[in-house]
Amino acid sequence: MPAAALVCGIGLLPWLSRTDPALTVLKARSAERDPTPGALAAVRDQLGLDDGPLSLLGRWLVRLLHGDAGRSWVSGGEVLPSAVQALGVSLTLMGGAVAVAVCTVAAVCARTLWLGSRRRLGARRPGGTGSAMLAALPEFLVASVLASVIGVQLGWLPALGWYGPQSMVLPSIALGLPAGAVLGRLLDDLLPGTFAEPWALAAAARGVPPSSVARQALRRCVPALLPNLGLFVVGLTGGAVAVEQIFDIPGLGRLTLRAALAQDLPVLQTGTLALVLLAVVTGALARLTARLLTGPALRDGALRSLHPPAPSARRVLPLLYGALLAAVIGLGLPRDPLALDPAARLRAPSWSQPFGTDALGRDMLARVAHGALTTLGVALAVSAAALVTGVLLGLLPRLSGPVAETINAVPPILAGLLVTGLAGSGPWTPALAVAAVAWTPLATHTSALLQQERATTHLTATRALGATEWYLLTRELLPAVLPPVVRHALLRLPGIALNLAALGFLGLGAQPPSPDWGLLLAENQPYAERAPWAVLFPAAVLALLGALAVTAAGGIRLPRRRKRPGSPSGTTGARADVTGSRGGRGTARRARRW
Template identity: 55%
Template sequence: MRPAAAGTTRLLCLAGVVTAVGLLPWLSGRNPALTVLRARSAEQEPTREALDAVRRDLGLGAGPLHLLGDWAGGLLRGDLGTSWVSHTEVGPSVAAGLQVSLGLMGAALAVALLPAAALVAPVLVRGRGSAGAGAAMLAAVPEFLLATVALLVCGVWLGWLPTSGWQGPEHLVLPAVALGVPAGGLLGRLVADALPAVLDERWVELWRGAGVSRARVAWAALRRVVPPLVPQFGMAAVGLTGGAVAVETVFAVPGIGRTALGAAKSQDLPLLQGSVLALLLLGLVAGVAAAFTRRALLGPALRDASLTLPTARPVRTHPAIPLTLFTLLAVTIGWGLLRDPYAVHTTARLAAPSWAHPLGTDGLGRDVLARLGHGAASTVGTATAVCLLSLLVALALGFLPGVAAGAADIANALPPVIVGILVAAAAGPGTGGAALAVALISWPPLAAHAAALVQEVRSSGFLTAQRALGAPRSWILTRHVLPSVAAPVARHALLRLPGIALALASLGFLGLGAQPPAPEWGLLLDESRAYVERAPWAALAPAVALALLAGLAVSGAAYAQGRAAYDQGRRTVASAVRKEAPVGI
């Protein structure tokens, strides 16, 4: 029943997403008629008659079912509609943007192979070790942050490569690097962390004893590692669709992500519908391709087997690393909270760092340190609320693993940026919309953790005894199951807090989250791009802060995992000692 429930939930969630896309003109809480009127003629007065004429032209007067039916009917005929702003067919614009994005993603995957190979090769040569915390941090760096740093260093300061446009191969390099390096770090980390456990398996020892060459053993170990990890590779490919939106925006690449973002901001909803469907289709195709690739790699003999990897060794890190990063961030934020983030000093515009302004000033003369501190406070507060909501959803869905699995598949196929674009189109950009977008897709890892713990607790011996004694189900749930599940999942949610803050910052960077003059980190980075050549410190301050936040997320999670593994080992040894000890001891 569980696979059937998961499949049904998956189809229902997919239908819900497609329906939401089709109903965007009706769901929009903004005034698309006013936006379209201003886009068509900035000089025309927005009178009631003019707005009513635009609504009739766009078909906004019809009900939701009529709008959805017309859109679905056109979709079945291959007609994505006509742009509200440019009066051109949406289909060719989506196809052109999709072609550019596919080329960029292909180049990014080629770039990703380089850091992935660099992380995996030492493990194959030594036969032990793992990718380490450095690879984890590389995978955690947001694409928009890496793109901004690459543009600043390689494009502006050094002048090696062009910083915008799509005219030739040289314009592809920086976007592909910004998009491919984090993906390569993730792929390399997955393989390198799983290899040591595989190289410790019995068959490797037998092959080496039989004189099989090291290269052949390494190739066989990779063949053993890759199939169970292919679904994770598919998730990395899905992540490229979300990262492409930010990278295309930074480098002004005319891809499907930038097209979708521009359509959301201009309320060109037909173009937005077609672009989001194309991005969703890319994510679903990546998932299906991953499933078929896994079947092909396993072959007929193991195709129906539940092939899993041995438990990967946790990445160990010294507790001083997260403590140092946390101290740096805390001191910077605390210092900034003591200053005024909104005070404008026109005479001190783009001032260099000094004692009066330790991190310089922005284009309006506002203190960067103050805005950094106050932006962190609001971002962390919003991320905490999102964490709490995700925790509650995960605890509820942990008792419905079949339903949660199907919904999680669709949530995983939607990067935060895509959901943020949809929410912004319906409700307008803002902190609340960004928080909702991140919350909608941040619960699957927590729900999977909760479901595993629920299954473990329910199968324990003491609960069997409780049922035999006639304990009611509600008493068992509230006194045993929930306390055993809630605490570990809450710690897991706390470790995801920096990652959620980074997701909120990415939406702010794209203009989908907090709006000016709010001092939000992603928004600070976006605002500083206009004068990055004259005042690079205004961009470096939020960039370094976001990098420290990513490092804190990775090192904190690594330390927690290592500590948990250490405690589990101590409990196992203590249990073995108790079993072997004489009765009189």
């Protein structure tokens, strides 16, 4: 049902955008041709636009059932062969990106696995901020740096085109590094609590090799990440538009974007349908694998084993990063972000202009500081809305699962075009577009954690003692799920800030000379070789935001339970009176190592 609604919405896009489809198609075919009434009438007659969107959609669906996706409104070529070829390119690129992401995840979690398997975590909660900064970097910026430095200046690998295995190395790195950093942070967030569970402590006490403990800990945590991995796979296929544009890769994301901008409905509908089918298949495989892994071997402990308290050095890091970000904003606010100085174009950083100037001679420090006010404010609001929506819908996996998979298959730019068609263009259009898709990974994460928590023996025992569903939800499930999901939401805050400004750059919201951070990166990207500071300083502030978000998320932990009299050191107990289905009162006691 969600997939059918999406395809129908795509079919109505030209009419929702309040533009003449004939005019858009005519301009896409030939920009020099005058849109005379006769030329527009000929296009409408050729494409059957006068019959209306429902008739066009019905004819396309009927032809699709016979293996014919129609012909492109712009080029006149058959759609299905070009879409299949583009999908093959995107899947190949996705495979390379997944390989890079897996290597990145291994690098991020290696230290935690080594320490945890040898019971050396102590009071330190592992996980540095380097992965957070890497996760905050925009993919198109990583792609631009790789293409200009490694591809052009050093000439080690091809910087343009799609000619063989060498052509996929740089774009795979650009896509896989940020995705792997996010997944690595999510896995690294679960591992400390897993190593503190009774089965891990008992295994270490009995002399089980550390490598075996580490493997079982990974098997314990992976089911909660598999649905998000499925979302990343689909996102790497359809959402790699910017990377495909930079490296001139004929993938499905670029094909779909160009069709959306040209309102080439047959190509747009076919590309979107291919992404939706990929999302459905990937989501089904991820759920099946998670169900197979969530077996008896994983039911020895609970997800909500408390992370060890962060030492004072870890508590200082959020204050340090916050102070640096506040200092940048405070120093730049008194400056004029719109003042032009043609004589100071692309000036290097100096005492008077610490961040240098852009191509129009504007002070980059002033533009970064003023852009923080709107970018961060809207990003925080969208993140909060996505968190609430994701948690609520994640509690209903049968309802939210298919919807999340379908929405995740839509590239963010196409989602922005759909929201613009429905709500119109305005300052809040990017926020609505990003909020419409930002809840999907959080809902998927919530559902996966709930499924894994329900497989624990303590929950089964509590239910057997007469606990009601409301008691289990409020006292057991939500306390186990909310902290990691909130940390996940904070980890995605820099990406949301970037997506907001990127949609504004496409004409769907704020326009130049607005100093939004995404606009700063996009505007100065062509000058990255001549004036790298114009790109590096906005990217550094965005990475600083990512480090601040992740270190602040480290303080989101469960409250400690009262220590039960007579319990061993490091062990606490909980006593709760629960009401059973027969109206009696029962007592559920369990001890857990925090």
